[in-house]
Amino acid sequence: MCGRYVSTRSPQDLIRHFHVSDWRAEERLAPSWNVAPTDDVWAVLERAPRGGDEAGPVGRELLPLRWGLVPSWAADAGIGARLINARVETVHEKPAFRRAFLRHRCLLPADGFYEWQRARDPATGRIRKQPYFIHPEDDRIMALAGLYAYWRDPAVERDDDPAAWLMTCTIITTGATDAAGRVHPRMPLALGEADYDAWLDSGSQDPDELRALLTQPAGGHLHARPVSTAVNDVRTDGPQLVDEIDTPLTLGS
Secondary structure, eight states, X not given: OOOOXXXXXXXXXXXXXXXXXXXXXXXXXXXXXXXXXXXEEEEEEEESOTTSOTTSOOEEEEEEEEESOOOTTOSSGGGGGGOSEEETTTTTTSTTTHHHHHHOEEEEEESEEEEEEEEEOTTTOOEEEEEEEEEETTOOOEEEEEEXXXXXXXXXXXXXXXXXXXXXXXXXXXXXOHHHHTTOSEEEOBOOGGGHHHHHXXXXXXXXXXXXXXXXXXXXXXXXXXXXXXXXXXXXXXGGGGSBOSSOOEEOO
């Protein structure tokens, strides 16, 4: 799975990299070295301009979405905390994801992601989880493959009230390989720059063609380094979380 990641690029960097045409300056997110489920995260997607004709020309937007997908049919928003990932093997079939996979795809910019490996604490002999930060070897921006959904809050009366609508997202995952596979059996999928347009195009709806666009982040050229267990606390943040530690826990089973 992908349950925590790092996203520190500025909106200006993301606008340039993803060729974004629509971003509202009042929509800002602080850099985060510990992005956790239900946090707001940057997403790149294509749709008709906000506040305009839905049949109008499609633009590419950068906007914050809440991580944890809430399907349109959900009774309440709490389900999102359980839908932070969608398995690529079944994403086109699962009721929570299949409509979004065909019509509401997005890119979630990231610097890297965390995974945990069972390890033995030499001080106590107990099995604990050692976190690793996994990132592209060249530190390029990762464009994680995501889906998004709209959810209408029934507690808000007016459709034109901004509080009536919640936009949420999920990350598509696959079996892990290379550096990530040595740490955890699952990892997020990503898109190469040449495939951004095809992934974001809502007119592309062939499941096999869409899955063929998905790749390992950075083409599999990933580096994994052990980091402090401080990242385990979602309230902790800062660049020190991705610093390599000299004495990781000993691998165990």
